Amino acid sequence: MKIIIKDNYNQMCEEASKVMKEVILKEDVILGLATGSTPIGLYKLLVEDHKTNKTSYKKIQTVNLDEYVGIPQNHEQSYFTFMHEQLFNHVDIDPKNINLPRGDVKDLNKECQRYNELLAKKIADIQLLGIGGNGHIGFNEPGTAFDSVTYITDLQEKTIQDNSRFFDKIEDVPTKAITMGIANIMAAKKILLLASGVNKAEAIKELVLGDININCPATVLRNHPDVVIIVDKDAASLL
Numbered sequence: 480m481k482i483i484i485k486d487n488y489n490q491m492c493e494e495a496s497k498v499m500k501e502v503i504l505k506e507d508v509i510l511g512l513a514t515g516s517t518p519i520g521l522y523k524l525l526v527e528d529h530k531t532n533k534t535s536y537k538k539i540q541t542v543n544l545d546e547y548v549g550i551p552q553n554h555e556q557s558y559f560t561f562m563h564e565q566l567f568n569h570v571d572i573d574p575k576n577i578n579l580p581r582g583d584v585k586d587l588n589k590e591c592q593r594y595n596e597l598l599a600k601k602i603a604d605i606q607l608l609g610i611g612g613n614g615h616i617g618f619n620e621p622g623t624a625f626d627s628v629t630y631i632t633d634l635q636e637k638t639i640q641d642n643s644r645f646f647d648k649i650e651d652v653p654t655k656a657i658t659m660g661i662a663n664i665m666a667a668k669k670i671l672l673l674a675s676g677v678n679k680a681e682a683i684k685e686l687v688l689g690d691i692n693i694n695c696p697a698t699v700l701r702n703h704p705d706v707v708i709i710v711d712k713d714a715a716s717l718l
């Protein structure tokens with residue numbers, strides 16, 4: 480596991496964009512993508528790079544980690560909308576190469592199966608991750624088995640609280656999500672985890688220094704052969 484500590488959020492994003500670009504330039508690759516506020520600066524840099532250097536996404540495929548259950552795909556807070564607003568609408572990606580799980584279909588079990596089968600065929604060359612304040616990755620909350628594959632998860636109180644900043648009121652925050660399981664995430668060839676701010680310091684400390692255990696899902700990454708963690712000083716403050 481390689482840990483890179485940068486002075487601030489912008490520098491963290493700069494460093495992350497270099498790691499991502501190295502993979503993107505190979506062109507015929509699969510990017511595992513993440514949502515949340517942490518990767519926004521990185522996506523901005525990738526869009527800038529596409530515009531300035533004409534880096535192409537024509538042959539790139541993507542798989543996203545997760546999606547809320549119970550809100551329509553075109554909801555302003557869906558991860559589908561987020562990804563289009565932050566990245567997909569601004570690069571030359573082919574819409575048919577974009578893959579996200581759907582949280583607005585009737586048969587969610589069937590959707591889990593569909594997405595899982597898709598992931599078995601589309602192994603990410605790099606999987607981007609943020610981290611929840613409680614150490615979750617994707618929407619794999621503390622207690623999730625390390626051999627889990629795409630499933631419907633109940634979001635924990637802390638996650639609902641954390642995500643309530645994006646909704647008008649806390650009652651509007653979805654309480655369930657469809658997420659890649661931990662085994663799906665670990666199947667990626669390379670993993671890039673970003674964290675910024677003091678509210679991530681405990682989770683980063685646990686990830687780097689704690690025992691590998693299901694109560695902090697991110698600790699599983701220590702079992703992966705190629706992980707890069709880029710954090711800012713605040714997120715690294717307890718190391």
Ligand code: GLP
Pocket residue numbers: 513514515516517518544545608609610611612616617618638
């Ligand atoms: C959500 C997402 C995660 C993300 C986490 C942290 O729960 N499902 O993929 O890592 O939020 O988000 P933020 O980057 O906004 O702190």
